[in-house]
Amino acid sequence: MTAKHYFDVEYEHLRNAIVTMGIEVEQHLFKAIDAHLQYNEALADTVVSYDHVIDKMEMEVDDLCVKLFAKLQPMAFDLRFLASVIKINNDFERIGDQAVSIARHSLYLIPRPRLSVDLTPMTMLAKEMVHHVIDALVNNNIYFAQDVLVMEENMDRFLMEYMGSIEAIMKQDPKNVRRGINLLFITRCLERIGDLTTNVAEDIVFYMNAKDIRHSHPEGEEKPGSAG
Known part of the structure; x- marks a missing residue:
């Protein structure tokens, strides 16, 4: 087996592994x-x-990436792909951590009466953003990745709106404070998922066309509140 053929086989193995994790x-x-x-x-x-x-x-x-780096001398695109996968892998794991945090804060809330705050729109956006980057990975579709960068602005807007609503409910009655704090933590988790998903989208764009857009919109405009 030639080195190029070996890399192609391992490339597909790694690509399948990161898609599966996503x-x-x-x-x-x-x-x-x-x-x-x-x-x-x-x-x-x-x-x-x-x-x-x-x-x-x-x-x-991570082990797959290290083995490929150690055994081969990848070309430019291959090197971009490997470097991006290492970062995407880390961000996927951190999204998983945020999901656990949402579950833990929910475990506090579940036995208690609901506050009159419905996080459904924000949760739906988080799900859509994650689904878009998975589609971008599966289909090598840069446009799905770029869509996520636009969605992030809506996530930031949701965070500010929900923070205001929850804080108002907490001020109305001290009995609402602990439940309100747990809801605030969940909104922060969702916003962080938006940031991490944006990181993944930026890395997909980078390895596909060698364009670093971590601090810019796809059109080249500066992106406010970008999380690197």
């Missing part, structure tokens, strides 16, 4: 969101207990 993280997040929206304690417990699986997948992808 899909697992997506499902992990969806369960955490459903647990919160449905006040489903058993589902929230499942999310928390599954976290070690995501951690193990992250280590396996």
Whole structure:
């Protein structure tokens, strides 16, 4: 087997591994969101207990990257791909951590009366952003990745709106404070997922066309509030 053929085989292996991890993280997040929206304690417990699986997948992808770096001298595109996968892998794991945090805060809220705040629009946006970057990876579609950069601005807007609503409810009655704080943490988790998903989208654009857009819109305009 030639070095080029070996790299092609391992490239597909690595690509499949990072896509598989992304899909697992997506499902992990969806369960955490459903647990919160449905006040489903058993589902929230499942999310928390599954976290070690995501951690193990992250280590396996890292090992694959290290082996490819060690055994081969990749060309420019291959090197961009490997460097991007290392960062994407880390961001996927951190999205998984945020899903666990959502589940844990939901476990506090579930036995208690609901506050009159519905996070559904923000959770739907988080799910859509993650799904878009998975589609971008699966289909090598740069446009799906670029769409995520636009969605991030809506995520930031949701955060500010929900923070205002939740803080107002907390001020109305001290009994609402602890539940309100847990809801605020969940909104921060969702906003952080938006940031991490944006990181993934930027890395996909980078390895596909060698364009670093971490501090700019696809059109080249400066992106406010960018999380690197």
